[in-house]
Amino acid sequence: MSSTPKPDDELAGTEQPFVSHLIELRDRLVRAAIAIGICFGVLAIYPGPSALYDLLAAPLVAQLPQGSTLIATNVISPFMVPLKITLLAGFLIALPVVLYQVWAFVAPGLYSHEKRLVLPLVVSSTLLFFVGVAFCYFFVFGQVFKFIQSFAPKSITAAPDIEAYLSFVMSMFIAFGAAFEVPVVVVVLARMGLVTVEKLREFRGYFIVVAFVIAAVITPPDVVSQLALAIPMCILYELGVFAAGYFIRYSKAPDEGAEPS
DSSP states (O other): OOOOOOTTOTTTTOHHHHHHHHHHHHHHHHHHHHHHHHHHHHHHHTTOHHHHHHHHHHHHHTTSOTTOOOBOOSTTHHHHHHHHHHHHHHHHHHHHHHHHHHHHHHGGGSBHHHHHHHHHHHHHHHHHHHHHHHHIIIIIHHHHHHHHHHHSOTTOOOOOBHHHHHHHHHHHHHHHHHHTTHHHHHHHHHHTTSSOHHHHHHTHHHHHHHHHHHHHHHSOSSHHHHHHHHHHHHHHHHHHHHHHHHHHHHTOOSOTTOOBO
């Protein structure tokens, strides 16, 4: 019997495109890893892991009693923690390159009107995440640490562990960075047709309650950090509702028979 594939065989000839997609994915992952590695290497040379950690710890150190410092309870913590912070900083700096590689990989399979939506969302989500992290570092940390230290009894000497502090900072950065993505989530939900702009406006009161519940769950048990997260979420929700109507019109398909570009 002949092994020649039948003319109507749907899988015939699909092996090569699949392999080519895997090769392209590998290449783009390598480029993203190289970008992160370069940023990590530059930061490791200047300003250096120790300086980066001092910068990250500055909001807490500024609120500690005079003479108090952070401590390391693990033997390798003084080496590993600054190294982790340097890698994190390298990833954040290289994030635009990483997202570009993701965009370049998926763009050929999108319709032209979808590209008009995805690219602004990728850029805006990146900027919003950075704004959330910056807001947390420059405003929230100072207020939270000041509030916590004001309740500390005089008989207690504050000496936080550097690994515990890194874990706290990471969780807060992720929480605020993700919370600032509310406009992007609102726009995507509206654009996908899962909810209308009118329904989003009606849900405004419920979202305020949801925002305060989320803030109470993922932030420390102090009113300052909870308000600092919940209030921006409510404001960003309104921004997302406003932007949803514009993006729906901007990314609307010209006709049902549009072909991928």
